[in-house]
Amino acid sequence: MKSLALENLSKTYFDPYRGTQFTAVKDVSLNVEEGDFVAVVGPSGCGKSTILNMIAGFVPITSGRILVGGREVKGPGPDRGVVFQSFALFPWKTVSENVTFGPKMRGVGKAERAKIAEEYLALAGLSHAADRYPNELSGGMQQRVGVVRALANNPDVLLMDEPFASVDAQTRMTLQEELTRIWEERRPTIVFITHDVSEAVFLANKVVVLSKGNVLEQVDIPLSRPRSWDRLVEDDDFKALSNQVLQLVRSA
Amino acid sequence: MMAIYTLWGYYARWTARWPMLAAFIPFIPLIAIWAFIVWLELFPRVFLPGPLDVIGKAWELTYKGILGDYLIDSLSRLAVGAAAGIAIAIPLGIFIGLNKRAHEFSWPILLFFQAIGDIAWLPILLVWFGFGLTTMTFVIVYTVLFPIVLNTVLGIRSAKPDLHRAAQSLGAPRGRILLEVTLPGALPNIITGLRNGLGYGWRALIAAEIIVGTSGIGFLMFDARRAGSVDEIVVGMIVLGILWYIVDSWLLAPIERATGERWGLVTK
Amino acid sequence: MSEQAVTFSPMPYRRTWQAVKFLTPLLLLVVLWQLIVTLFNVNPRIFPDVPTVVRAGWGTIADGSLISHVGASLWRVSVGTFIGIVTAVPLGIAMGVSRGVSDFLSPLLRFFSVLAGIAWIPIATLWFGYGFGAITFVIFNAVFFIVAYNTLLGVSTIPMPLRHAAASLGVSRWQMLTHVLLPGALPNIVTGIRTGMGFAWRGLIAAEMIATNVGLGYMLFLARDFYRTEVIVFAMIVIGIIWLVLDRLLLAPLERSTIERWGMVQRS
Numbered sequence: 001m002k003s004l005a006l007e008n009l010s011k012t013y014f015d016p017y018r019g020t021q022f023t024a025v026k027d028v029s030l031n032v033e034e035g036d037f038v039a040v041v042g043p044s045g046c047g048k049s050t051i052l053n054m055i056a057g058f059v060p061i062t063s064g065r066i067l068v069g070g071r072e073v074k075g076p077g078p079d080r081g082v083v084f085q086s087f088a089l090f091p092w093k094t095v096s097e098n099v100t101f102g103p104k105m106r107g108v109g110k111a112e113r114a115k116i117a118e119e120y121l122a123l124a125g126l127s128h129a130a131d132r133y134p135n136e137l138s139g140g141m142q143q144r145v146g147v148v149r150a151l152a153n154n155p156d157v158l159l160m161d162e163p164f165a166s167v168d169a170q171t172r173m174t175l176q177e178e179l180t181r182i183w184e185e186r187r188p189t190i191v192f193i194t195h196d197v198s199e200a201v202f203l204a205n206k207v208v209v210l211s212k213g214n215v216l217e218q219v220d221i222p223l224s225r226p227r228s229w230d231r232l233v234e235d236d237d238f239k240a241l242s243n244q245v246l247q248l249v250r251s252a
Numbered sequence: 253m254m255a256i257y258t259l260w261g262y263y264a265r266w267t268a269r270w271p272m273l274a275a276f277i278p279f280i281p282l283i284a285i286w287a288f289i290v291w292l293e294l295f296p297r298v299f300l301p302g303p304l305d306v307i308g309k310a311w312e313l314t315y316k317g318i319l320g321d322y323l324i325d326s327l328s329r330l331a332v333g334a335a336a337g338i339a340i341a342i343p344l345g346i347f348i349g350l351n352k353r354a355h356e357f358s359w360p361i362l363l364f365f366q367a368i369g370d371i372a373w374l375p376i377l378l379v380w381f382g383f384g385l386t387t388m389t390f391v392i393v394y395t396v397l398f399p400i401v402l403n404t405v406l407g408i409r410s411a412k413p414d415l416h417r418a419a420q421s422l423g424a425p426r427g428r429i430l431l432e433v434t435l436p437g438a439l440p441n442i443i444t445g446l447r448n449g450l451g452y453g454w455r456a457l458i459a460a461e462i463i464v465g466t467s468g469i470g471f472l473m474f475d476a477r478r479a480g481s482v483d484e485i486v487v488g489m490i491v492l493g494i495l496w497y498i499v500d501s502w503l504l505a506p507i508e509r510a511t512g513e514r515w516g517l518v519t520k
Numbered sequence: 521m522s523e524q525a526v527t528f529s530p531m532p533y534r535r536t537w538q539a540v541k542f543l544t545p546l547l548l549l550v551v552l553w554q555l556i557v558t559l560f561n562v563n564p565r566i567f568p569d570v571p572t573v574v575r576a577g578w579g580t581i582a583d584g585s586l587i588s589h590v591g592a593s594l595w596r597v598s599v600g601t602f603i604g605i606v607t608a609v610p611l612g613i614a615m616g617v618s619r620g621v622s623d624f625l626s627p628l629l630r631f632f633s634v635l636a637g638i639a640w641i642p643i644a645t646l647w648f649g650y651g652f653g654a655i656t657f658v659i660f661n662a663v664f665f666i667v668a669y670n671t672l673l674g675v676s677t678i679p680m681p682l683r684h685a686a687a688s689l690g691v692s693r694w695q696m697l698t699h700v701l702l703p704g705a706l707p708n709i710v711t712g713i714r715t716g717m718g719f720a721w722r723g724l725i726a727a728e729m730i731a732t733n734v735g736l737g738y739m740l741f742l743a744r745d746f747y748r749t750e751v752i753v754f755a756m757i758v759i760g761i762i763w764l765v766l767d768r769l770l771l772a773p774l775e776r777s778t779i780e781r782w783g784m785v786q787r788s
Binding site: 056057058075076077078080081082084086088089090091092093101102105106133134135149150153 | 412414415417418419420421422423424425428432433436437439515
């Protein structure tokens with residue numbers, strides 16, 4: 001795991017059909033320490049997904065730099081694992097084939113891959129579903145696969161793009177708790193994009209509030225770990241922090 | 253009314269146990285109605301033969317060996333033409349689907365040549381190659397080709413961007429992305445194209461056999477037309493129907509289901 | 521998110537641009553054709569050059585024969601398709617109202633829709649004689665079974681909650697039909713019409729080669745008898761253009777507008 005730094009990152013889109021251009025991200029600088037968990041929140045259209053897509057290398061940068069472990073990155077690469085809102089599991093590959101896709105691409109042998117699959121499926125509590133196809137799993141289970149697929153490739157940074165937005169509320173809470181558990185065990189560097197304020201406060205060490213392509217405020221979340229909804233839902237600090245972030249987002 | 257419900261109950265139970273029956277039983281009342289209309293003698297027998305006449309004729313043609321020979325002729329023509337068509341179409345479709353320039357250039361041409369349609373080629377093919385196997389093979393290859401190429405292109409171009417991105421960020425090189433992500437994603441489309449292509453190709457074969465044929469089911473039917481033997485025509489039609497029904501529902505549809513539906517790419 | 525106006529307004533030219541992009545490859549193809557014929561000194565009996573085809577085309581326009589052939593073909597297609605649609609849609613809806621009935625009858629419809637079109641030519645010419653009746657019947661037949669099957673499919677895939685919602689909002693049976701069943705099945709119906717007409721158009725060309733003395737298929741076949749390859753090539757181009765216009769400018773947009781706007785069916 002490594003640190004992540006954004007230096008004066010900007011993105012300008014040009015719409016040829018409307019003949020206009022707009023700035024989605026404007027001069028954003030951000031530091032994520034090695035092993036840190038940062039959540040980015042903001043109203044829709046604030047540029048948070050664009051930032052993630054630039055870090056992942058899916059969309060080109062207009063200006064600025066992205067550094068992973070001090071090294072500048074361009075284009076997508078296995079050093080930055082991505083978890084998608086749409087899960088983006090390969091429908092024609094079984095759960096364990098999905099999880100070991102990254103290692104397979106790196107030329108890891110079959111026996112080694114089987115070990116990786118076993119380890120990470122156990123981490124996600126999915127050992128029983130190894131040979132099923134994604135389509136045969138519930139949304140929550142699919143996204144568990146999505147998370148461990150990214151982790152199994154040993155990325156330096158884990159990028160999560162509203163990963164729990166399309167699962168039901170119950171499952172979402174379970175997944176959030178599992179994610180904090182995994183983070184506490186393995187300390188990956190995580191950038192987590194969401195529009196859900198309580199999700200951001202629950203998960204992260206630091207919440208970055210974006211507004212119109214700019215960083216409005218960074219809020220530290222000094223809540224103790226391990227975190228669970230049973231405890232935090234009644235916790236005054238959690239409520240106060242959530243409220244603070246919510247006010248910032250609403251003013252954004 | 254009660255009797256119908258009772259029968260329906262039996263039908264529902266039987267088909268639940270042997271789903272295959274659902275493909276046969278509905279034909280029983282149809283044949284009964286057909287026999288009834290013939291028995292009423294609304295139309296002269298030379299225009300509308302009864303089921304027994306047709307069965308008799310089918311037996312006679314089978315016994316003489318004509319039906320079997322012609323069937324093999326038609327099927328082998330279709331198989332050769334389809335195999336050649338598929339072998340050209342899929343690589344071509346992949347190439348055009350991956351290459352933006354090639355796509356822009358060839359798409360209108362593909363649409364235009366598909367629009368001309370197989371059968372319109374027959375006259376000029378007859379000028380070029382005469383009445384023979386080359387003409388027929390050309391027509392079938394031509395017919396099978398376009399639906400497969402067009403659908404392969406469509407499948408490759410409609411690949412989900414998130415899957416491509418996921419593969420990229422997991423470190424897959426371009427070749428592997430094509431092999432492991434793009435092609436499987438296009439597979440349901442390719443199979444649809446195959447199904448359409450064979451559907452068109454099979455009709456083109458019949459037309460070609462009618463117009464240029466010296467053997468085959470299409471020729472059998474048209475020869476019977478010349479002789480005014482309507483029961484032989486009906487035998488030909490039924491054989492064609494059964495044949496295609498078998499190919500489509502026992503060969504093509506299961507492949508489609510096994511890939512598309514299991515993977516959740518086709519919503520049924 | 522700040523928007524700035526930039527002096528650039530390509531929007532009004534988009535359609536023109538698309539048309540240019542579509543036609544350019546085809547024009548290049550014509551140039552290539554002429555080059556090959558000239559360079560390799562191709563025998564005009566085998567393949568004529570561009571000016572010869574243009575002259576032949578002009579000739580058929582000037583003497584009015586093209587208009588009468590095209591007119592006859594289009595008239596047959598219109599009549600056959602119209603009768604096919606107005607009979608198939610009510611039948612399909614009636615059959616699709618009950619799950620049991622639709623399950624029972626769909627094997628029959630599938631059987632006949634795989635037979636549809638060309639395979640009926642021999643028996644159609646026997647029943648109706650050579651001419652308008654037989655050809656229109658073949659077209660009707662190609663459209664009818666495929667549209668009926670697709671309508672049935674469309675009605676039976678309307679989500680039950682939708683029907684329940686309408687029922688609990690107090691619609692009458694007629695309103696259920698016009699406001700729920702018909703619009704719900706429309707995407708499938710339109711797809712069926714497009715597929716059916718694809719088969720019908722090919723069936724038309726084939727039938728006209730065999731069974732008439734006017735129409736595009738006949739024009740092609742007649743030209744073959746006199747080895748007039750320039751007329752054959754011209755007629756093929758006309759057939760291609762007509763179908764391209766019909767399919768791409770009429771049927772495909774119709775299909776897209778129902779399917780995509782309502783988001784009812786996932787585009788494959």
